[in-house]
Amino acid sequence: MSLETFAMQAFNGLSLFTILGLMAIGLAIVFGLMGVINMAHGELMALGAYTTYATSLLFQKYMPGLAEVYFLFGIVLAFAVTFAFGFALERGLIRFLYKRPLDTMLATWGVSLIMQQMFRHVFGPKEVGVPTVSWLQGAWAPSFFPAASFPLSRIFIICLALVVFFAVFLLLFKTRWGLRIRAVTQNRAMSGAAGINTERVDALTFALGCGLAGIAGSSFTMLASTGPVTGQQYVVDTFIVVVFGGVESLLGTMLSAFLIGELQSTFEFLMTGSMAKASILLLVIIALYFRPNGLFASKVRH
Amino acid sequence: MANGVIPAPAAAPTATPSSRRLGPADRLSWLGLPILAALLLIALPLALGEFRLSLVAKYLCFAFPAVGIVLIWGYGGILSLGQGMFFGLGSYIMAMFLKLESTESGSSAQALSSFFGSNLPDFMVWNSVETLPWWWDPFHSIWFTIPAIIILPALVAFVLAYFNFRKRVGGVYFSIITLALASIMAIMIIGQQGVTGGVNGITDFKSILGISLEAEGIRTKLYFVTVGFLLVSLVVGSFIVKSRLGKILVAIRDREDRVRFSGYDPALFKAFIFAVAAVLASIGGALFTIQVGLASPSLVGIVPSIEMVIYAAVGGRLSLIGAVYGAVVVGAAKTYFSENFVEYWLYFIGALFIIVVMFLPQGLAGLVDKLRSLSGKGRSA
Numbered sequence: 001m002s003l004e005t006f007a008m009q010a011f012n013g014l015s016l017f018t019i020l021g022l023m024a025i026g027l028a029i030v031f032g033l034m035g036v037i038n039m040a041h042g043e044l045m046a047l048g049a050y051t052t053y054a055t056s057l058l059f060q061k062y063m064p065g066l067a068e069v070y071f072l073f074g075i076v077l078a079f080a081v082t083f084a085f086g087f088a089l090e091r092g093l094i095r096f097l098y099k100r101p102l103d104t105m106l107a108t109w110g111v112s113l114i115m116q117q118m119f120r121h122v123f124g125p126k127e128v129g130v131p132t133v134s135w136l137q138g139a140w141a142p143s144f145f146p147a148a149s150f151p152l153s154r155i156f157i158i159c160l161a162l163v164v165f166f167a168v169f170l171l172l173f174k175t176r177w178g179l180r181i182r183a184v185t186q187n188r189a190m191s192g193a194a195g196i197n198t199e200r201v202d203a204l205t206f207a208l209g210c211g212l213a214g215i216a217g218s219s220f221t222m223l224a225s226t227g228p229v230t231g232q233q234y235v236v237d238t239f240i241v242v243v244f245g246g247v248e249s250l251l252g253t254m255l256s257a258f259l260i261g262e263l264q265s266t267f268e269f270l271m272t273g274s275m276a277k278a279s280i281l282l283l284v285i286i287a288l289y290f291r292p293n294g295l296f297a298s299k300v301r302h
Numbered sequence: 303m304a305n306g307v308i309p310a311p312a313a314a315p316t317a318t319p320s321s322r323r324l325g326p327a328d329r330l331s332w333l334g335l336p337i338l339a340a341l342l343l344i345a346l347p348l349a350l351g352e353f354r355l356s357l358v359a360k361y362l363c364f365a366f367p368a369v370g371i372v373l374i375w376g377y378g379g380i381l382s383l384g385q386g387m388f389f390g391l392g393s394y395i396m397a398m399f400l401k402l403e404s405t406e407s408g409s410s411a412q413a414l415s416s417f418f419g420s421n422l423p424d425f426m427v428w429n430s431v432e433t434l435p436w437w438w439d440p441f442h443s444i445w446f447t448i449p450a451i452i453i454l455p456a457l458v459a460f461v462l463a464y465f466n467f468r469k470r471v472g473g474v475y476f477s478i479i480t481l482a483l484a485s486i487m488a489i490m491i492i493g494q495q496g497v498t499g500g501v502n503g504i505t506d507f508k509s510i511l512g513i514s515l516e517a518e519g520i521r522t523k524l525y526f527v528t529v530g531f532l533l534v535s536l537v538v539g540s541f542i543v544k545s546r547l548g549k550i551l552v553a554i555r556d557r558e559d560r561v562r563f564s565g566y567d568p569a570l571f572k573a574f575i576f577a578v579a580a581v582l583a584s585i586g587g588a589l590f591t592i593q594v595g596l597a598s599p600s601l602v603g604i605v606p607s608i609e610m611v612i613y614a615a616v617g618g619r620l621s622l623i624g625a626v627y628g629a630v631v632v633g634a635a636k637t638y639f640s641e642n643f644v645e646y647w648l649y650f651i652g653a654l655f656i657i658v659v660m661f662l663p664q665g666l667a668g669l670v671d672k673l674r675s676l677s678g679k680g681r682s683a
Contacts, residue, residue, distance in 0.1 A: 037474045096660060101474050102381040103659045106615065109608055110655025117648035236485045236604065239478045278489040281482045288479070292469045 008150075009265050015154045015223060017261030018161035019216055021254055023234060024241040025168060026212030028253040031242060033185045033205050036094060037105045040112035041238060042231025044210045047085060047115065048078035048217025049226040050123055056130045068133050071222075075160070078218040079211045086210025090203045098202075112231070119228040129225035136222070157219040164215055165254060171208075172250070181205050237277070244284045246294025255296060260284070334623040335536060342529045352521050359525040359593050361633030362532055364389075366586025368613035368625035369532075369539055370579030375611070376619035377543055378575045379555030380463075380472070384480030385583045386607035387487045388455040390597070392584030394491075395454065397504040397597030398438055399447040404508035406442075424506065429496035438497070444511060451588045452581055459580030460573050467569035472558075481604055488603030503598030510592060521593070528589050532626065535582055539622045542578065551575055583610075612651065615658045618667025627666055 027041050038044075052074035059070035089111065097104040136156055139149040172178035183191040184201045192198045220226065237260070245256030260280060267276035287295070346358055367385040374380045401423045422434060440446040462483070466476055491498045498504070509515055542548050554561045554568045561568050591597045600606065609632075617628025632654070639647040662668060 035474075037478070093656065093660070100659075100663075102375075102477065103663070105381065105383070105474065105477060106608075106611060107656050107659040110652040110659070113648045113652035113655070117645065117652070120645070232604075236478075236482055240482055243475060243478055272493060274489045275493045278486045278493065281486050285479055285482060288471065288475075289465055289469060292466075292471045292475075 009269055010262060011150055011154070012268075013262035013265030014158055015261075016264055017258045018157050019220055019223065019234070020237060020241050020261055021257035022161055022164060022216035022219065023213050023238045024245070024253050024257050025165065025250060026209035026216070027238055028242045028245065028247055028250060029168075029172075029181075029212075030206055030209035031247050032250075033181060034094075034098060034202060035101050036098070036206070037101065037108070037239070038094075038206075038209070039105050039108040039235065040089070040115060040231075041210075041213050042233070042235030043112045043115040043119075044082050044085065044213040044231070045217040045220060045234060046119060046226060046228070046231035048082050048214030049221045049230065050119060050128075050217075051078040051081045051214065052218045052221045053123070053128050053130050053226060060131075068135065071130075071133055071136075074130075074221075075215060075218045078214040080214075082214025082217070083207045083211035087203055087207035089210070090206040094206060095199070095202065112235075116228045116232070123228075125228060127225040127227035127230075130221045132222065153222045157222055160215075160219055164212065168212070169250070177204070236281070240281055240284050243288065244294055246291075246296045249294070249296045252294060252296025256294070259295075334621075335533070335540070338536075338623050338626060339533055342532075343526070347522065347525070352519075355525050356521040356593060357634075357637060358630065359521070359528045360590065361630045362525075362528050362626070363586045363590035363593065364610060364613055364633060365532055365626040365629035366535060366589070367579075367583035367610040368617065368629045369535055369622050370582035371611055371614035372617070372619060372622050372625045373539055373542065373582075374572075374575055374579045375614060376621075377548060377551045377555065378572055380572060380576060381474075381477045381611070382480045382576070382579070382607075383477050383604065383611065384482075384484035384607050385579070385610045386602045386604070387480070387484045388459065388580040388583035389587035389590070389606070389610070390487060390491070390599075390602035391455045391458070391580075392451045392587030393591045393597040393601060394498070394504065394587075395441065395447060395451050395584075396588035396591040397499075397507075398441040399444065400507040400510060400591065401504050402438070402442050403510070404506070423499075423504070425499045425502070425504070426496060429500075431496040435497050451584050455580040455584040456577040460577040463576035464569055464573035467572045481607070484602060484607045485604050488599045491599040491602060498599075499597070501599060503596055503600070505596045505598075507592075507595050515592075515595065524589075524593050528593070531585060531589065535585070536622055536626070539578075539582075542575070543622065547571065547574075609651070612655055612658070614665075616654065616665050618665030620664065621667030624665055624667035631666075 023041060023045055027038065030036055030038055052071070055074040055077050056067075056070050059067045059073070063070075089108075093107055093111070094104060097107060132153055136153040139151045140155060141149040170178075172181060180191070180196050180201050183194070183196060184198050184205075188198055191201075217226075217231075220230070224230075241257045241260055242253055244260065245252035245254070247253075263280050263283075264276055267279055270276070271279070342362075347355060350358065367389050370388075371382065371385060374382055405423050422431065426434070441450075462479075463476075466472075466479065471479070491503075492501050494500070507515055513520065550561065550566060550571055554566075554571060558568050587597075587601070590601070613629040613632055614625045615628070616632055617624030617626065632651070635650065636647065639650060658665060664671070
């Protein structure tokens with residue numbers, strides 16, 4: 001493998017990492033805080049992707065002058081729509097099931113099936129794609145790497161992901177809201193006694209996790225086209241990323257997404273994409289046997 | 303868990319207080335099995351033609367994994383989202399045997415082999431596989447195939463479960479691992495088209511042990527074979543549940559630590575029941591392949607695996623017999639939707655997941671219990 005191919009390969013792994021990472025961090029926050037597994041997380045990503053698609057259609061139709069920047073609005077809208085949806089989902093369904101984590105998996109699976117069929121009804125069974133805006137077309141070919149070229153759109157989503165990770169980090173560790181989230185995560189009863197409205201924290205945190213899936217979906221549209229079952233294809237990978245990283249650690253989740261993204265793109269060099277995915281899932285399951293709390297779990301015994 | 307850093311799902315009691323009890327324990331509960339037997343052995347064969355009866359047989363094949371899920375989920379507190387994996391194991395083992403038999407005997411097979419110059423299964427010829435893979439070889443023999451349908455899934459399930467549970471990986475973590483394994487198996491089958499039949503699966507079987515699968519009345523006979531296996535499974539299952547083993551399982555489900563401190567090894571018990579459920583799923587898969595004439599990756603992956611859980615949930619997670627009703631009712635609903643308005647099926651099954659979890663955690667069995675206690679009250683009043 002020449003250095004250029006290696007660089008390209010690593011770069012492809014990076015773009016997969018951004019999608020997995022954005023989805024996984026939302027899931028990890030929700031799982032870490034509430035012990036809830038949201039099986040509809042993949043469909044929330046698809047909802048974000050479809051929102052971006054709908055935004056692009058609206059801009060083409062009503063504001064062709066602004067079509068060049070629709071994507072920025074698409075990201076914000078995708079976050080807003082999935083955030084709102086997540087909030088409604090938590091208030092309407094999840095909050096009744098906190099004591100029953102296994103049942104939550106089944107109920108959210110039901111939600112995911114319904115969402116899939118809704119996508120099919122509203123947007124049709126075919127995959128849809130968004131136009132790439134002109135300022136993200138083309139590729140960056142660095143002078144020191146003449147044979148390699150890095151598509152600008154991918155560079156953009158990698159930057160976007162980094163900004164989002166940084167924002168989530170700031171939110172969790174530097175704001176009062178983040179303080180409340182961490183307090184509830186550590187000790188729900190004491191937080192409630194200290195005057196934190198834990199129900200409100202639950203709902204907003206769940207919505208935040210869903211909103212991050214929406215942003216993941218928005219960036220996904222720049223990599224591939226979106227279909228009704230797009231979310232389902234990614235949901236198992238995302239769970240594996242979260243479990244592999246260790247659910248208590250956001251940094252662990254990011255590292256695990258990075259590792260799995262890079263491994264996937266490397267394995268794809270050696271075998272077909274689907275077999276690469278299967279091999280990685282198997283490797284992770286074996287790794288989990290040796291580190292049941294995830295690779296980067298803290299050494300605290302619970 | 304002592305400092306409560308995260309709500310560790312493995313240690314949290316997973317059952318609702320109302321499901322803590324062992325099961326429907328009133329005086330009439332022993333009637334369930336005879337009623338089901340009468341329904342399946344007498345009423346349905348009299349009421350339905352051969353076509354509809356074979357459809358019921360197909361639904362009943364999914365009752366096997368559903369009964370297994372009641373054992374592991376309702377009684378063991380283990381939610382497996384990967385039973386399709388074991389269903390698929392049984393299904394593919396049986397398919398390999400049937401495929402080899404119909405490739406290597408019968409007049410059409412000889413015509414084919416003289417045309418292609420080999421007697422490999424048709425999909426291998428299409429994928430230009432030249433020799434039969436070594437792991438297909440033993441499945442020429444029924445005496446290898448039948449033990450394999452039982453032993454292979456039992457072994458896989460026991461090893462998988464024991465090693466995970468010994469490390470105290472449980473709760474949603476174990477669910478995710480089973481989910482990933484089911485997805486891996488489906489991906490592998492699709493990816494290795496030359497030796498597994500790929501997306502199309504293995505199909506087009508002519509006979510089983512020399513008996514043509516198109517013979518007059520064979521479907522009715524196979525229906526009775528399926529019902530027979532199912533009733534035996536139910537008896538075995540209720541024996542396990544009523545035995546001391548079953549009581550320990552429930553104890554592990556509700557307070558695993560206490561059982562461990564009492565000197566039991568919970569991993570061993572959980573792995574055992576998980577293996578039993580895997581064998582049940584595998585038997586269901588094998589019977590499915592004989593009757594439907596198909597082994598397909600679409601019955602292995604995550605979607606069918608989770609669907610098997612809803613069969614058990616609709617029937618009632620603590621009711622072995624309920625699982626059979628659940629499988630038949632949901633299966634029949636699926637056929638009804640796909641014949642009439644296929645685009646609403648996902649809405650229906652999605653809503654079913656939510657409704658059962660939210661409002662009917664005890665499923666149909668819980669509904670029956672409630673009705674019975676209501677009518678009992680009515681009579682005494």
